[in-house]
Amino acid sequence: MLKLPTEVYTQILGHCLSGLPEEACGLLAGDRDGHVSVCFPTKNIAASAKLYTVDPREHLQAEREAEKLGLEIIGVFHSHTHTDAYPSPTDVEQASTPLSNPLWHYVLVSLRDTHPTLRSYRIVDRQIEEESVVVEPHLGR
Numbered sequence: 001m002l003k004l005p006t007e008v009y010t011q012i013l014g015h016c017l018s019g020l021p022e023e024a025c026g027l028l029a030g031d032r033d034g035h036v037s038v039c040f041p042t043k044n045i046a047a048s049a050k051l052y053t054v055d056p057r058e059h060l061q062a063e064r065e066a067e068k069l070g071l072e073i074i075g076v077f078h079s080h081t082h083t084d085a086y087p088s089p090t091d092v093e094q095a096s097t098p099l100s101n102p103l104w105h106y107v108l109v110s111l112r113d114t115h116p117t118l119r120s121y122r123i124v125d126r127q128i129e130e131e132s133v134v135v136e137p138h139l140g141r
Contacts (some may be wrong), residue, residue, distance in 0.1 A: 001034050002075070002105050002120040002133045008039045009135045013116050015041040016079035016109040025052040025078040027059065029066035034105065034131075037071055044078075051090060052078040075105030075120075085110035085119040087128050095123035105131070 004012075008028075016024045025044050030036040040062035046053040054076065066073055080088070085108040087095070095106060102124045110117040122129045 001131055002107070003033075003035045004133060004135050005036070006135055006137050008036050009118070011039045011041065012077050012107065012118065013109060015039075016077075016111060016116060019044065019079060020111065021081060022047055022049050023052040023079050023081060025054050025076065027054065027062045027073050028075040028077060028105065028107065029062065029069070029071040030074045031071065032074065032103065034074070036074065038066065038069065039077075040065070049081045074103070075107055077107035077109065079109045079111050079116075081111050083110065083112060085117045087121055087123060092123055092126055092128065096126050107133075 012026070015026055018024065023044055026039055026041040028036045029038040029040065042058040042062070043055040044052045045055045063073055087106060087108065091106065106121045106123055108119055108121070118133060120131050120133045122131055
């Protein structure tokens with residue numbers, strides 16, 4: 001289960017919408033129980049409507065900032081501009097590299113329809129498993 005404070009949920013959707021017509025992306029920091037505390041919007045250096053690549057410098061900055069806050073990067077989000085909020089074969093491939101973290105949450109935002117749709121997945125050994133997303137006003141720890 002992924003737990004998002006309302007502010008983070010809104011920030012994710014806003015960043016994805018502002019990235020149009022390209023895919024937008026970013027990193028999520030929180031704890032290993034899936035409580036997200038901070039969203040780090042990043043640049044999509046692929047500059048594409050079909051692919052995303054988190055800027056490596058921004059990734060490093062996010063990791064350092066998360067560590068200062070006592071958090072860790074627990075996931076990545078990106079938008080699909082014309083398809084469902086479901087991992088594409090490219091998404092699964094990216095989540096299956098040797099450097100990928102099997103504990104990460106993969107959040108997808110579909111911008112295909114009038115209203116954005118946000119869904120989250122765990123991708124381990126190329127197996128996709130959807131997880132529930134809870135949007136909460138406050139995350140009690």
